[in-house]
Amino acid sequence: MxxxxxxxxxxxxxxxxxxxxxxxxxxxxxxxxxxxxxxxxxxxxxxxxxxxxxxxxxxxxxxxxxxxxxxxxxxxxxxxxxxxxxxxxxxxxxxxxxxxxxxxxxxxxxxxxxxxxxxxxxxxxxxxxxxxxxxxxxxxxxxxxxxxxxxxxxxxxxxxxxxxxxxxxxxxxxxxxxxxxxxxxxxxxxxxxxxxxxxxxxxxxxxxxxxxxxxxxxxxxxxxxxLMDVEVGIARTQPAYDGQPEAREIEALNLRAIGSAQDVIYIESQYLASHTIGEALAARLEQNGGPEVIIVAPLTAEGWLEEEAMGTARALIVRRLRGADRESRLRLLYPANASGTPIYVHAKIMIVDDRFLRVGSSNLNNRSMGLDTECDIAVEVRPGARNEEASRAAIRTARNDLLAEHSGVAIELVNALQDEGRSPIQIIDLLSRPYGRSLHRLPLLHLNAVEEKIAASHLLDPEKPDTFQRKLRRFLAWAIPRAHVRGD
CATH class of the missing domain: 3.30.870.10 (Endonuclease Chain A)
Known part of the structure; x- marks a missing residue:
């Protein structure tokens, strides 16, 4: 079972x-x-x-x-x-x-x-x-x-x-x-x-x-x-510190939800930088007939430092996911408003099929999986539950509501397209517009050698407690010799 x-x-x-x-x-x-x-x-x-x-x-x-x-x-x-x-x-x-x-x-x-x-x-x-x-x-x-x-x-x-x-x-x-x-x-x-x-x-x-x-x-x-009359799971991330035991429940919850998906994984996240979550998503994309994977994220991070820390890591994961997408079951997207201005995505949501909903404080980055103090809540609709059909319908409606908001259409249109048998990716592609209120494909960020090393080292996005000085020394031991060779 x-x-x-x-x-x-x-x-x-x-x-x-x-x-x-x-x-x-x-x-x-x-x-x-x-x-x-x-x-x-x-x-x-x-x-x-x-x-x-x-x-x-x-x-x-x-x-x-x-x-x-x-x-x-x-x-x-x-x-x-x-x-x-x-x-x-x-x-x-x-x-x-x-x-x-x-x-x-x-x-x-x-x-x-x-x-x-x-x-x-x-x-x-x-x-x-x-x-x-x-x-x-x-x-x-x-x-x-x-x-x-x-x-x-x-x-x-x-x-x-x-x-x-x-x-x-x-x-x-x-x-x-x-x-x-x-x-x-x-x-x-x-x-x-x-x-x-x-x-x-x-x-x-x-x-x-x-x-x-x-x-x-x-x-x-x-x-x-x-949702009405549901069991709510409370999941945490907390680092071991000052007598407080470590908890990595959110990471385990995400991995199990991704692994159990049958039809669609819908994600909204400020960051996409967790190598563990990235590999789990890539593994599902590599499976023949696996679920669709839809990720809605901001076009860029808020500032220069966040873009260097999270944007570079996201670029590596985006590259990995697109390489694993053998059946065009991946959409990496950012929303824009009616004037075409990118909308910053700060939400942290995961919806799997019509049976799992998670919302909370955790992003899909290494920090949220093991270093920072986080709290998410989640609902799973299990077979045979007393209100199973109503809860499944409610989770589908929640996902369709988000797709309607990002696409600038009424939810009734998204529901009608779903009733016609269209999948969420087919609905997104059908409603996509090159301008105005719509979901747009994330561009692939090109990384130079230093940015590749920053992203791969998790220097600015650690998953466990460590001193920044120690990480910085390790990075500089790699970067400074390379700079001398180039004559920088």
């Missing part, structure tokens, strides 16, 4: 029931849902993330008695709710980088008005690592887990308009179009994510916190569930 994809102790940390799970696409919907949920919080709010900025507006479309900006809202909430405690855990990225990102010391001062808003920096991790989980847990009855940071540059709608006056930084600058995803769960799954948030808080701060106790449900009325 084939092993399940989601299995506690192997491919996930824990499984827990959720009465509702909603896949949330793009931060406009997430921020609005989070704000509504926090407004109803009674006892506890945990915000665990890579970055935060108190000045961002959570929902520019509403006008009510509650503040729109994150920091002001939390201050007002604790004043209005005597039993409410708010805890915010942010990666300790360092003072200079923090200032550069805009999360200045004013960010901390903004919450000094209340002793019940607790802000901490997470620095309890290897020197090369970062805290990358993105969790929000309210009263342990509703939790969000995904890839969206509550910070500058993330808010966008599914239209990804070229010039949206609501998509501005605190300084008034329009931000580029941004595609992202997270998920909401209730029930036992929300409580389990609360346990994980408290575990991370304890590891980072030493403070041992108890669960908040009973609270009423606070599912936002405007948030339609994607």
């Amino acid at each position: 084939e092993k399940p994809i989601v299995e506690p102790g192997e491919t996930c940390w824990r499984m827990a029931k959720a009465g509702r799970l909603a896949l949330i696409i793009d931060a406009a919907s997430y921020f609005a849902s989070l704000r509504r949920a926090m407004i109803h919080a009674k006892r506890s709010i945990y915000l665990i993330g890579w970055d935060f900025d108190t000045r961002i507006r959570l929902d520019p479309s509403v006008e009510d008695e509650w503040p729109l900006k994150l920091g002001h809202l939390l201050n007002v909430l604790v004043k209005a709710r005597p039993e409410l405690e708010v805890r915010v855990l942010k990666w300790d990225v360092g003072v200079l980088q923090t200032l550069g990102r805009g999360a200045t010391p004013l960010f901390i001062l903004n919450w000094m008005a209340s002793r019940r808003v607790h802000f901490r920096l997470d620095h309890v991790h290897p020197a090369d690592a970062c805290h990358h989980q993105k969790l929000a847990v309210i009263d342990d009855v509703l939790a969000f887990c995904g890839g969206i940071d509550i910070t500058v540059g993330r808010w966008d709608t599914r239209e990804h308009c070229e010039q949206d006056p609501r998509r501005t930084s605190p300084w008034g600058f329009t931000q580029p179009p941004w595609h992202d995803a997270t998920a909401a769960v209730d029930g036992e799954a929300a409580s389990a994510l609360g346990d994980l948030a408290r575990e991370r808080w304890k590891h980072a701060t030493g403070e041992d916190l108890a669960p908040p106790g009973f609270a009423d449900e606070i599912w936002p009325e405007t948030l339609p569930p994607t």
